[in-house]
Amino acid sequence: MTESRAASALCIHDLSGVGRCSLSVILPVLSVCGVQACALPTALLSTHTGGLGTPVRTDEFGFACAALEHYETLRLSFDCVYSGYLAAPACAALVRRAHSVFAKAWKVVDPVLGDGGKLYRFVTNELIEAMRELCLSASVITPNVTESAVLLGLALHDGPMTSEQAKKRMQALRGEFGCDVVLTGIRLETGGRANGLLWGTGEPQVYVYEEEGGHCPGSGDLFAAAFTGLILQGNAAEKALCHAAEFVRRAVASAEKADADPRFGALFERHLPYLAALDDAQLNQ
Numbered sequence: 001m002t003e004s005r006a007a008s009a010l011c012i013h014d015l016s017g018v019g020r021c022s023l024s025v026i027l028p029v030l031s032v033c034g035v036q037a038c039a040l041p042t043a044l045l046s047t048h049t050g051g052l053g054t055p056v057r058t059d060e061f062g063f064a065c066a067a068l069e070h071y072e073t074l075r076l077s078f079d080c081v082y083s084g085y086l087a088a089p090a091c092a093a094l095v096r097r098a099h100s101v102f103a104k105a106w107k108v109v110d111p112v113l114g115d116g117g118k119l120y121r122f123v124t125n126e127l128i129e130a131m132r133e134l135c136l137s138a139s140v141i142t143p144n145v146t147e148s149a150v151l152l153g154l155a156l157h158d159g160p161m162t163s164e165q166a167k168k169r170m171q172a173l174r175g176e177f178g179c180d181v182v183l184t185g186i187r188l189e190t191g192g193r194a195n196g197l198l199w200g201t202g203e204p205q206v207y208v209y210e211e212e213g214g215h216c217p218g219s220g221d222l223f224a225a226a227f228t229g230l231i232l233q234g235n236a237a238e239k240a241l242c243h244a245a246e247f248v249r250r251a252v253a254s255a256e257k258a259d260a261d262p263r264f265g266a267l268f269e270r271h272l273p274y275l276a277a278l279d280d281a282q283l284n285q
Contacts, residue, residue: 007232008036009080010071010102012064012095013221014087015041016055019048020265021218022085026225032272033229038078040064042094043087049122050217051263059087064094068101078102082228083134084110084221087122092130099137106231109138110224114146115185117158132177140180141173142224148173148183160187166196167204174198182241184223195245199237207238209245216252216266223248226275233278247274 009030015023023039030037042064046056081102083095099107111131114120132151135141141151148169149156161169166188170181183196186206193211198204226247230240251266260267 006034006036007079008038008077009082009228009232010038010040010078010098010105012040012042012081012083012086012091012098014043014045014085015039016045016048018046019050019052019217019263020268021048021050021221025218025221025265025268026082026084028272029222029225029268029275030229030232032276033226033233033278035080035229035232040067040098042085042091048217048265049120057087061088061090061094064091068094068098072101078105080106080108080228080232082108082110082224084224085112086127086131086134089124089126089130092127092134095134096137107137107139108142108224108228109135109140110142110220111135111147111151112220113143113150114156115144115220117146117156119146119150119156135177135179138177138179140182141177142182142184142220142227143173144185144220145169145183145187152176158187160189162189163194163206166194166206167198170196170198170204180237182224182227184220195241197237197241205238207242207245209242210249216255216262218265219248219252222251222266222268229275230278235278243275243278247271250274 011026013022027037041060043060044058081098086092113123152172166186170183173181181198186194188194192208194206194208196206223244226244227240250271251268254267
């Protein structure tokens with residue numbers, strides 16, 4: 001059997017030295033899904049920003065711009081351009097440039113802006129507007145409920161919603177940005193958590209998933225990376241969504257069972273074989 005060429009993804013995110021988030025989780029997750037993950041860091045941080053003090057930080061925007069120009073000179077191509085945390089509004093313009101240069105790529109935008117009904121402390125009005133503009137060139141966006149409200153200019157709250165409200169939220173995002181939508185971290189009025197999916201010509205769907213009790217920073221990055229990798233494997237969106245949620249659940253559960261400090265993130269490393277097995281199944285079909 002001849003193996004097919006590995007899909008490639010240009011990953012435009014920050015890199016945190018300590019704490020399982022951004023490129024430190026994206027690269028291994030995509031790799032184990034059989035995807036060539038190419039890092040384009042926009043900023044370097046000593047730690048993530050979720051409870052580990054004030055990180056040492058360097059802006060790598062100039063490097064990122066020069067690297068993108070280099071890739072264009074080399075006439076490289078990528079199957080996916082995948083962006084997340086953006087250190088400044090100018091970084092959104094950089095990602096839009098990548099969308100233009102690699103016009104045929106599948107464009108994944110994880111609009112990292114907030115969670116739990118609150119904006120992250122680095123978020124400014126300028127960054128919000130830049131993120132909205134970036135979403136207009138996306139193939140798919142993967143906001144959580146808080147981020148979906150920010151993108152639509154709605155009031156922020158962390159209360160539960162019905163499945164119908166979640167579906168209407170996804171339809172509003174589709175209407176505003178014209179792309180596929182993955183809505184994460186939905187708290188249902190009936191209890192439990194769910195993710196939403198509005199894909200292609202299909203109707204919006206809500207999928208309940210098993211929830212662990214705790215929360216770990218970087219879980220959203222883990223989910224978006226797993227979903228992206230599974231789609232690039234050739235999986236249907238529903239399957240990718242459900243397996244990505246299960247992967248994150250296992251990682252969070254391991255952190256809880258080990259009584260690990262949640263500030264350092266979910267223990268995803270031991271569960272990478274779960275994603276690798278899905279890739280093996282795909283290859284053996």
